[in-house]
Amino acid sequence: MSANQPPEKRGRGEDKWFNRNIGDVWIHVCNTLEDAVKCPVCRLFGISGKRSGDKNYPSRTIFRDAHLCNKNELEEVIEIKYETAIDRITSAANPRPMERVVPGAEFAFEIVYNIENEDEKKEDLRNLINLMKMLEDDYLGGSGSRGYRKIELRITRVVERPKEYYLNEGAERELLKKEEGVRPEEALNQILEKI
Ligand SMILES: [Zn+2]
Numbered sequence: 636m637s638a639n640q641p642p643e644k645r646g647r648g649e650d651k652w653f654n655r656n657i658g659d660v661w662i663h664v665c666n667t668l669e670d671a672v673k674c675p676v677c678r679l680f681g682i683s684g685k686r687s688g689d690k691n692y693p694s695r696t697i698f699r700d701a702h703l704c705n706k707n708e709l710e711e712v713i714e715i716k717y718e719t720a721i722d723r724i725t726s727a728a729n730p731r732p733m734e735r736v737v738p739g740a741e742f743a744f745e746i747v748y749n750i751e752n753e754d755e756k757k758e759d760l761r762n763l764i765n766l767m768k769m770l771e772d773d774y775l776g777g778s779g780s781r782g783y784r785k786i787e788l789r790i791t792r793v794v795e796r797p798k799e800y801y802l803n804e805g806a807e808r809e810l811l812k813k814e815e816g817v818r819p820e821e822a823l824n825q826i827l828e829k830i
Pocket of ligand 1: 663664665670671674675676677678
């Protein structure tokens, strides 16, 4: 993306990085399999063809559904936040209620990373976990710039399952286990020492 481009051009189709639009949003998707396997983004998140007949490159990562796990500690799971937009000229208010999950709600989920290339697993894991850190300073979903969807991530367990595990000829290797979880950067250091 070039900072010299006018704002209406940045991130549009002619740009290498934000080259595919999904609704109103432009994202990065490599256009060929050959590019995707060399790309740190598409290796992790996969590509889908633009037209029928195009080849897909499946994501190396699987993100399972997140389930609420501390419901008993919360008075309510959902709250209504009232907010208003104010017309800058007339000062007219446009109040609206927004439904959102309450602060303190905890969700458990699982990520599976498929090792396709041993030489790339460290780089892929480093990117995946560093993205978790970035997500903490960003937000999950919409309306984050006005207070919604700030999250904190903790990693409770990491295992590596070699081919032998699936053939009933060997066990999985536990790389990290801590019930209360560790911060992404601490988890990354522990994992990289063992793989
Ligand atoms: Zn790519």
